[in-house]
Amino acid sequence: MLREITLGQYYPANSVLHSLDPRVKLFGTLVYIITLFSFDNVPLFAMILIALIGVIKLSKVPFSFMVKGLRSIIMLLVIAGLFNMFLTPGITLVELGPLKITDVGLINAIKMTSRMVMLIIGTSVMTLTTTPNQLTAGLEKSLGFLSKFGAAINVDFHVHDIAMIMSIALRFIPVLIEETDKIMKAQMARGADFETGGLVKKATNMVPLLVPLFVSAFRRATDLAYAMEARCYNGGEGRTKMRPLTYTSLDQRAYICLFMYIILFYAVKAVL
Amino acid sequence: MAIIRSKDLVHEYIRRDEAGNVESIQTALDHVDLEVEPGQFISILGHNGSGKSTFAKHINALLTPSEGVLWVDGMNTSDDEYTFAVRQTAGMVFQNPDNQIIASVVDEDVAFAPENMGVPSDEIVQRVEKALKMVGMYKYRSHSPNKLSGGQKQRVAIAGVMAMQPKCIILDEPTAMLDPDGRAEVLRAVHDLNREKGITVILITHYMEEVVDSDFVYVMEKGKVIMKGKPRDIFTQVDELKSHGLDVPQVTMLAHELRKSGVPLPECILTRQELVASLAKIKNGGHE
């Protein structure tokens, strides 16, 4: 059940998107999110949708794989959608007892759910086509200016350390999810109950799950620290990269596409 | 010259209370003398808590001696100046396959050590390819480690060490968490490295079957080396091994039991071919 979370997982394939520089993808995702939250009419929405579908096609990641990531938050989406639908004032369309569906509410609900769904699918396109290491390398490089700026004013922003922490966290998320599953089963075999009871009872019932999980995470951290030291890890200084980030003509073309998308989007927004 | 040499090596784990006063001292290594020649395949046997893992960490300069000296390729591991040189000379593979893979893609993980060492990018690519081919994992280079079997993960970990181009590789119970298939895979890879690339191997284990093909075996208990010799010499001492909580391969055990019942078998039987041949000789000899 927990294993079905796809957010933050990499899907190996050989596509244009996979071979793009992570910085391009980071920038692209940023642009996508900004446009996603600033559309206010149907043509703009259609434009974003077409762009998303195009990118998904380019990624060669099966669509079903991306949708799987949605399953875990479907309840959240439904609740948020319902709240919007019933609690927004406007012209009443349908009346269900004390609850009213208004026109503005309906539009808001659709807007908000589609935004959430597209936000999750869009960001998972990035994580599915970029290895966590590339992603952190991209972040590290993109935030490189912070290090330089920090050096000038004598503050260490630990950009490399943060990038390293991120990549390790991403590496161990699936491992810890599997572990959670295992410990949960083991405690259930001892009669533990993770499902019934009120909020307080549920929270106390989590103790037999959380304590072993923390213990295991600490044990792994100790092991990992040794393993990293044994392989000569000594912070970011003097480190080289197997695949240093360099822009190719493909990345240039991607940047051009992105800028064209931005211009087109805001042109349409201004006109309509 | 010996590639690894320890002299009177002592390691004490000191526990202190909150005020910093010594609460207890536990001697994990107690005057260990050991010598490994380049190209040898050495095994260190012992059960949990015998000090064998502590010793392994010393060879990698993850721990330094409380007393005594340890030289790796002539470098004193207590000397901070050599720490990284020591780690590059004697690479280390750990027990838990999951907890030593740092990256989320196989080849990026193998690149981790050379990246730390500041090796130029194009050379890293070559090293990674070479290291992955050595352990037969090249075709998995763009896989996620999470999808690999335990044996495959351990081979990736070995490749990660080989990418440093070490002279020696130390494996601390690399098979303890694997199934029989995985165990065989890892041992095959390690023996290949030793035979074909001349890499010195130090295998730390509690599985007896794994040390049969070593050049030399050390048995440790309570921080001391209690037995050492060629596998054949060690395995003939069945009762002594048993008394230290170690077991012997079933065939050796059977030969030992038969000898105790008066069957005149030779003293050093390790394989079933040897046992069957000896029994046949006795049986046929009896008829004549």
Add this chain to the structure above:
Amino acid sequence: MNDNILIMDHVSYKYSPDTAYEVKALDDVSLTIKKGEFIGIIGHTGSGKSTLVQHLNGLMRATEGHIYFNGQDIYDKDYDIRSLRTQVGMVFQYPEHQLFETTVFKDVQFGPKNQGLDEKEQIKRAYEALTLVKLPDEFYLASPFELSGGQKRRAAIAGVIAMKPSVLILDEPTAGLDPRGRDEILGLISDMHEKRGDTVILVSHSMEDVANYVDRIIVMDNGRPAYDGAPKDVFSHYKELEKMGLAAPQVTYVMNDLKAQGFDVDTSATTVEEAKEEILKMLGR
């Protein structure tokens, strides 16, 4: 009274059913397990052995087929699956990873507490279980995280035994232990079987461990039982076992080698002791 304690009737389990990724982890398995049996389930990784045992206490639910415990279908709507889990005790691989309480004793009490027993009974159960696993009593009030590897494992096994299950399943109980720890744990399990007459199911990939203790071996391959019988009968198929990535105990090979050389021996020995007797007989001593 029926002495079949567990029955699996045409049980199948599929991962991601009806998709391209469908994997049959269990393929039409029918088995009966009798009260008091000591069974070894062997198979290589991915053969379905762990999936099989997780069905027996309802932690996994079959996609097809039925499972009966004491004659009752565990998939019946009003069947109490949580109570089944305490009656079919399951010790997972590396069980020490499930320890969480502040003291060993409290941790062992966790199972009985979940069964709804009163405190006095919980304490009695925990004490009995800890005695059974032979954990020295100076550790009862220690933190479980201060114990050694072998002791932790014993404490964790006690945590399951304390529920007094009538069937005890152990998934690779010796994984990662050294020979001394392994012998201790296997000795303990076999003692419990003998003294208490529990039904015990031991999942393992070590043939030699299994051959020394159990009365019946089930070999899993590709999600179905390939062989099911006494160790002697199962190991006589050693050539087929090899093809499944398994091997018979070394002594079985020795006996077969002797036979192949034309000696008149019975090849069914599966332990060192049996092989010794047989060889002595062959030599006429």
